[in-house]
Amino acid sequence: MGIKERKEKHKEDLRQRILDAAKELFLKDGYDATSIRKIAEKIEFSPTTIYLYYKDKTDIMYALHQEGFKLLGTQFLVLQHVHEPFERLKAMGRVYMSFALSNPDFYELMFIMKEPIEFVKNHCHDEEWEEGEQAFTALINTVEHCKAAGYFVQFDTTTFALNIWSLMHGLCGLKLQGHLDHMASTKISLPDNVNLMEQTFDGFISMLEKLK
Structure with a gap:
């Protein structure tokens, strides 16, 4: 796997981690109580990282x-x-x-x-x-x-x-x-x-x- 392919896989893996964490929080705490910051904390990344993938x-x-x-x-x-x-x-x-x-x-x-x-x-x-x-x-x-x-x-x-x-x-x-x-x-x-x-x-x- 080349550098480009590894970078794309890393992006897709991180995107999926964001979705999985958000899904768990939405269902556990509710949509209104879930924030980008809480999602970021769950996957141990900064909120800024999430904004690279999703606008809100x-x-x-x-x-x-x-x-x-x-x-x-x-x-x-x-x-x-x-x-x-x-x-x-x-x-x-x-x-x-x-x-x-x-x-x-x-x-x-x-x-x-x-x-x-x-x-x-x-x-x-x-x-x-x-x-x-x-x-x-x-x-x-x-x-x-x-x-x-x-x-x-x-x-x-x-x-x-x-x-x-x-x-x-x-x-x-x-x-x-x-x-x-x-x-x-x-x-x-x-x-x-x-x-x-x-x-x-x-x-x-x-x-x-x-x-x-």
Whole structure:
């Protein structure tokens, strides 16, 4: 590895350290309580160093937002080989659910905290938020393909896609915030080997099948 390559690797490694430290602090202390100085202290660099990479903490938050959507988009991408559209729609639901449970930190930054989407609304045009647009477009395209196959033809595509996303987000949010498990332990009698989230998802799929 040459000098130029080593310098680039050092820059990328430091950039990732900044993002990782910021993500931890945003989720632990909240966006407002996190400062560039605190992020710098966590990685043991000066604030000036961070400003070489990001202009402010909103820029860092947006970079994390993009990183999360890139990860989700990569996981959606592997579903392109699922040609039957309704099966692909079900698989997208499972991938989304798995992403939320495997990456709760990213999920909170992407879909629960308000600061990243406020940045998008105030500073980005659609073409500048490619990762987020691609994720929702993948869902809309799959609903379109379902309609072309004769499913859900009585529904508006975008509205139906938003309803699906809203229900999946609600399920994931309830699980991540502990409400689903609390309900399972106090209000619902389930056998030990039954996963309430899986059962709820299966019930959602059964509703979709009835709408076909």
